[in-house]
Amino acid sequence: MRRLLARVLAEPAAKAPSKPAAKTPAKKTRANVTYAAELIRWDSAFTLDHGRIDEEHRKITRLLNMLYADWMGSHGKLSPMRVLDELNTTMIRHFLHEESVMAENKCPHLNEHKVVHRLFVRDLKEIGAMMRSGITDTEIKPQLLTFTRRLVVDHVLTMDHDMAQYMR
Numbered sequence: 001m002r003r004l005l006a007r008v009l010a011e012p013a014a015k016a017p018s019k020p021a022a023k024t025p026a027k028k029t030r031a032n033v034t035y036a037a038e039l040i041r042w043d044s045a046f047t048l049d050h051g052r053i054d055e056e057h058r059k060i061t062r063l064l065n066m067l068y069a070d071w072m073g074s075h076g077k078l079s080p081m082r083v084l085d086e087l088n089t090t091m092i093r094h095f096l097h098e099e100s101v102m103a104e105n106k107c108p109h110l111n112e113h114k115v116v117h118r119l120f121v122r123d124l125k126e127i128g129a130m131m132r133s134g135i136t137d138t139e140i141k142p143q144l145l146t147f148t149r150r151l152v153v154d155h156v157l158t159m160d161h162d163m164a165q166y167m168r
């Protein structure tokens, strides 16, 4: 697992602070800083061999990278909030699709899986609120890394792979 994390993540997720430290909105510090464009690199280990679900996971991964790159000012053409909205919609649609496939295939642990999906929706909402509140790059980066690690690495490699065993 450590090797995979070193291969796919921009850097190991640091401990994410639960809230921005400053009470007054801090200014974003984008100028004159070069950041790695990718938060996470897609790896064949994530593949479930279920075409549409794999494609959805890849799209979520792309959007997480776009959100990160855009926030850090590397691309700058898309507004981070627009990418965030697209990520949110794509993620919710993916969860609903996955849950319907699980129900069709009578996969066990559907309810537990749904609960975890809802927690991701809540967490992304919190990240959006932090971004809107003027959180700095230094503060948002560990939040995004932790979210990405939990969603793309931990969840896909455990619960989604487990689900895939029951899918036709």
Ligand SMILES: [Fe+2]
Binding pocket: 098, 113, 117, 155, 159, 160
């Ligand atoms: Fe899932």
Ligand SMILES: [Fe+2]
Binding pocket: 057, 094, 098, 156, 160
């Ligand atoms: Fe999934």
